[in-house]
Amino acid sequence: MNPFASGVDGEWANACLTKPLANSARLCYMCICHGDTQLCKRGSVARIAKAGPAGRWEPEVSVTVVLPTYNERENLATLVTAVLAELPDARVLVVDDNSPDGTGQLADSLARTDPPHVSVLHRPKKEGLGAAYVAGYLRALREWPDTEFLIQMDADFSHDPGYLRPMVEAMQDADVVVGSRYVNGISIVNWPLHRLIVSKLGTAYARLLTGLPITDCTSGFKCYRAEVLQAIDLGSIRSNGYVFQVETSFRAWRKGYRLNDLPIIFHERRAGESKLHLNIALEALWVVMRLGVARALERKPEVTREQSVPTAQAPEDPASSSP
């Protein structure tokens, strides 16, 4: 009898995790299993992933992590290492806008050291974050058509790599997972008050006008199913600052894709300076208004699919364990 196949869902998963792993043990998204398929904690049939050398869970899905960089030399190498420690099979695509501090050259040397896992997209000049994401996503979709999930995160450790696995797990029930700072109050460490106010008001404004069923509309820590990015006509997106996140989520939601929050704790960047300035809040004002008008005129999503699903369970803050 399978020693792990006892107990009710949930308890069973926790019990599994306390047992030592045999070599033959395999891990599914939520539980440790011995068979090829098992009921996971959420009651759906889990997809089995292979166990890593030390019994670590490794997602079977193909994941690309897009890192936009502008002057992130102090953060990049440690971040890439931390990302690949969490998702050893992932590809990391650094999108650098010719950073004056040499981030692009550093990214090249990381790519030379680990060519299957690290790639660099060099752009000739700084054109903004939205444009960098679009270029990165289009490159990833074109070059790696096997990519199933595309994750974006800041390259300054504001988005803790420790959330990458919970984020991939949360994709079981969603097509877009958004790392949210606002699920249980405000989970932001070391931000100046004015940034907090702008961010919180911006999200409230975006939710009000667009109706987006997520608690953090401007978060830059997100995971998309590749199909979503193919469906939302990335090339036609012009917004470039925080509102880029609102527009991509809005387009996905209006097409009927499922959006889900993943609670995160956001930390102020470890090193370097923010490149985004308050004037991008002005861009957000009118773009959100435009989306609100589009919603009022459209009324219904273009495709009928299951809409927003309940918020994913809050994972523990991995900040303490990550570098």
Ligand SMILES: Nc1nc2c(ncn2[C@@H]2O[C@H](COP(=O)(O)OP(=O)(O)O)[C@@H](O)[C@H]2O)c(=O)[nH]1
């Ligand atoms: N490629 C590219 N990356 C950018 C640009 N502006 C910001 N970034 C990167 O986008 C991420 C978020 O920017 P950041 O300055 O940290 O914004 P903040 O977190 O809102 O203060 C960081 O990894 C930056 O290096 C840009 O114009 N081009």
Ligand SMILES: [Mg+2]
């Ligand atoms: Mg930042």
